[in-house]
Amino acid sequence: MPKIDIASVPLKTGSTYPEPYNAEMEGRSSLKLGDAGGLTQFGANLVMLAPGAKSSLRHYHMEQDEFAMVTQGTCTLIDDHGETPLSVGDCVAWPAGDANGHHIVNTSPEEARFLVIGTRTPTETGYYSDIDMMVKDDAKGFAFTRKDGTPIEGND
């Protein structure tokens, strides 16, 4: 049955970020709708942001296109251009390789939600604009490091 039984999709909370960055992701949760429907070529996730929560740390992808549509509430796109208010129906596109670090923050007093799509590719590199962190995904797995490739934990 192609219709996704949203109520049965497990709620994902927290992030895969190493500490201390994981602690910044409080109030963000998501439903992996595309995975629930058996898709593999892109992720299609419904992201839920409590007041004050952010979608991610500000980042950009080198190999993966990303697209989002706000489906509930109001929130704010923050990127190299500044702050852009978003409301239901607003859409944002981030082409692969565009070095414009971005995230979506809920600055409103109500929950905000958006659907986000991201291509899945065999390899990927992502950079975090405001901190000394990058992520690589390849045949060896998914790993966060400092931008010079050294480990994050235990270096401070």
Place this chain on the structure above:
Amino acid sequence: MPKIDIASVPLKTGSTYPEPYNAEMEGRSSLKLGDAGGLTQFGANLVMLAPGAKSSLRHYHMEQDEFAMVTQGTCTLIDDHGETPLSVGDCVAWPAGDANGHHIVNTSPEEARFLVIGTRTPTETGYYSDIDMMVKDDAKGFAFTRKDGTPIEGND
């Protein structure tokens, strides 16, 4: 600016289907939002269905994942399992290669809208469940034929 200026995106009407099938697509229009935002790896289109209109002829993709979320009104998913009502927030996923011909029909008296995402791949084959038509997309281009590969026009 990653936020898409939806009002400036050209409205696409009609279809690329050959006649007589193109005539069945009246009342369907779409906005190619992902293209407007510079994306190339997947299409992200807002499809608008007037009452009685359909998203496409019933079809399935061999190589491309597809995902849709209803954003306005109510409509009906029609596939090999029968009819499934859809309303705002409902999501549907069609994995590549699943031979379950599907489309979305607006059986309501009000306009319905959904966001649909489809992977872009170097080659693709699609089959139309209810008619003798298939589509191939490859280095030679995009072409509709009968399922035996012969031309559609002029064969009746």
